[in-house]
Amino acid sequence: MTRYEARPVSEDVPAPMPPAAASGEKYPTQMVADLGALFVPQTLRYLGVPEDIVFDAAQDVLVVALRRIRDFEGRSTLKTWMYGICIRVAQEQRRKYRNRREVLVEALPEVTAPPSQEPAVEKAEWRRALCAVLDTLTEEQREAFVLFEIQRLTMKEVAEAVHCPLATAYFRHKAARGRVLEAFKQQAAEDENG
Amino acid sequence: MVDQREPLRLFESAEAPVQLRRLLMRAHEDVPSLAEQERLVEAARRRSTAGGSAGATSRLRWAARVARHVPKLVSAIALVGAGVGVGVGVHHMSEARHRQAAMAGIPGMPAPLGREAPLIVPMEAPNAPVEDLAPGAAQVTNDSPRAQAPVRPRPHGTMPSAATTTSDGAGMADRSERPGEGRGASDRSGSGSGLGSGSAAGSAAGSTVAGSSAVSRSAASGASRNQSTLVARRERSPSMQEQERSVDGSGSGEAALLLEARQALVTSPARALFLAQEHLRRYPHGILDQEREALTIEALVALGKVDEARARARAFERTYPASPHRARIEHALARAVGAEKEP
Numbered sequence: 408m409t410r411y412e413a414r415p416v417s418e419d420v421p422a423p424m425p426p427a428a429a430s431g432e433k434y435p436t437q438m439v440a441d442l443g444a445l446f447v448p449q450t451l452r453y454l455g456v457p458e459d460i461v462f463d464a465a466q467d468v469l470v471v472a473l474r475r476i477r478d479f480e481g482r483s484t485l486k487t488w489m490y491g492i493c494i495r496v497a498q499e500q501r502r503k504y505r506n507r508r509e510v511l512v513e514a515l516p517e518v519t520a521p522p523s524q525e526p527a528v529e530k531a532e533w534r535r536a537l538c539a540v541l542d543t544l545t546e547e548q549r550e551a552f553v554l555f556e557i558q559r560l561t562m563k564e565v566a567e568a569v570h571c572p573l574a575t576a577y578f579r580h581k582a583a584r585g586r587v588l589e590a591f592k593q594q595a596a597e598d599e600n601g
Numbered sequence: 602m603v604d605q606r607e608p609l610r611l612f613e614s615a616e617a618p619v620q621l622r623r624l625l626m627r628a629h630e631d632v633p634s635l636a637e638q639e640r641l642v643e644a645a646r647r648r649s650t651a652g653g654s655a656g657a658t659s660r661l662r663w664a665a666r667v668a669r670h671v672p673k674l675v676s677a678i679a680l681v682g683a684g685v686g687v688g689v690g691v692h693h694m695s696e697a698r699h700r701q702a703a704m705a706g707i708p709g710m711p712a713p714l715g716r717e718a719p720l721i722v723p724m725e726a727p728n729a730p731v732e733d734l735a736p737g738a739a740q741v742t743n744d745s746p747r748a749q750a751p752v753r754p755r756p757h758g759t760m761p762s763a764a765t766t767t768s769d770g771a772g773m774a775d776r777s778e779r780p781g782e783g784r785g786a787s788d789r790s791g792s793g794s795g796l797g798s799g800s801a802a803g804s805a806a807g808s809t810v811a812g813s814s815a816v817s818r819s820a821a822s823g824a825s826r827n828q829s830t831l832v833a834r835r836e837r838s839p840s841m842q843e844q845e846r847s848v849d850g851s852g853s854g855e856a857a858l859l860l861e862a863r864q865a866l867v868t869s870p871a872r873a874l875f876l877a878q879e880h881l882r883r884y885p886h887g888i889l890d891q892e893r894e895a896l897t898i899e900a901l902v903a904l905g906k907v908d909e910a911r912a913r914a915r916a917f918e919r920t921y922p923a924s925p926h927r928a929r930i931e932h933a934l935a936r937a938v939g940a941e942k943e944p
Contacts (some may be wrong), residue, residue, distance in 0.1 A: 442637035449631050469645030537624045557628045591621045
């Protein structure tokens with residue numbers, strides 16, 4: 408006689424269906440849009456999409472999600488599904504940005520800001536510092552690092568979102584982590600030396 | 602092996618510097634403001650519902666993408682077309698050259714594909730019997746595998762000569778297998794008057810007047826003509842010389858022509874001389890120069906033009922000091938001297 412072990416309850420189990428599922432629509436579009444608006448721009452920014460097109464790219468992600476939500480089969484969680492769209496759109500935007508004819512500068516020129524705008528300038532400064540460190544990573548390493556360290560997904564969710572085996576996700580994250588630490592230390596040393 | 606336990610995140614790890622941990626925490630909290638979120642949702646909803654169904658939009662987007670690549674596609678097609686055009690042009694040119702060569706009756710030149718080019722016997726000497734023209738193809742093909750394909754049978758049904766291949770003929774066939782050998786020993790730039798007179802003879806033989814008149818004119822050619830021919834040969838561009846060689850790179854056509862001349866030497870020295878000059882005309886930079894010159898000298902001896910033969914022999918000796926044909930030339934000259942003394 409075969410004994411079946413009870414499956415342990417973990418946080419990976421998808422959240423219960425929202426009430427709208429009974430009406431034939433698993434996830435209401437409003438919920439999808441609200442969820443996306445919360446984390447999509449942030450994710451795209453740290454995945455390397457240039458700051459001036461972050462919100463345009465976020466719109467693209469939400470439009471794709473809203474159009475395809477009917478086809479969502481629930482093989483992954485809604486969250487990882489949307490992160491997957493984010494990653495693909497970010498890749499596309501990075502590629503487009505690389506192919507632009509304009510000559511791009513790596514860093515924006517220094518601007519003088521009135522006192523009321525100082526927090527925004529300071530925010531732009533630390534964002535730029537973090538992005539400079541993340542720029543040292545490969546595309547795959549960056550995806551694993553951003554989703555795990557900034558978006559704080561579990562490693563299993565990271566693997567689902569980037570469509571890679573779990574071990575690969577671990578490997579990429581480990582490599583990215585080492586490289587980020589090294590790059591940050593190097594950057595700090597350069598700042599100290601002036 | 603990768604440790605598959607959930608790693609400690611950097612923002613809570615003592616391994617990371619404080620500034621980096623702070624940066625990561627700030628990045629985690631760096632979500633858009635409520636107003637930004639609302640604007641984003643509104644714009645996305647508008648876009649997702651605008652423009653009809655998603656399928657139509659994606660088709661439009663696909664069409665726009667294709668339209669963006671149309672100029673590249675057109676230029677690629679134009680490039681490919683130009684390449685094919687150039688290829689076809691080159692093919693036609695080479696075919697025309699082959700046809701022209703076959704019309705001129707070069708024995709080693711195959712007829713163009715799909716049509717049989719008429720074989721024209723090149724300017725027969727008046728006193729040469731038709732049987733003398735038989736190239737002895739069977740003997741050549743037996744000795745030289747490369748000479749097998751290009752030598753075509755005569756159209757007027759003459760059988761190959763029954764005479765066995767002479768040692769000289771075999772030597773020619775062997776040399777035709779190794780195109781570089783004959784040229785390697787000779788210094789082309791310093792060929793001197795020996796080759797120069799040969800060139801002059803060839804230019805004389807290039808005229809439509811055939812037979813012994815051409816022979817006598819070529820034999821009487823002066824030093825000035827030699828010089829002018831030499832200059833003309835030196836002035837030829839390397840590409841022209843290359844073209845001349847590529848007419849028959851294997852040398853089998855040359856070999857067949859000289860074999861005819863060799864076979865005609867006994868029965869009709871005038872024809873042999875004529876064929877040697879014909880060889881010079883067709884293959885001014887051929888690989889059987891030494892054979893031709895030796896044959897010319899022997900033919901001159903046979904015709905009784907001993908002085909000219911001797912002058913040519915001296916030039917030959919200067920040009921090809923290590924030539925294996927020297928013994929044969931000396932033998933022919935010695936025989937001529939003996940014949941002079943006899944009466």
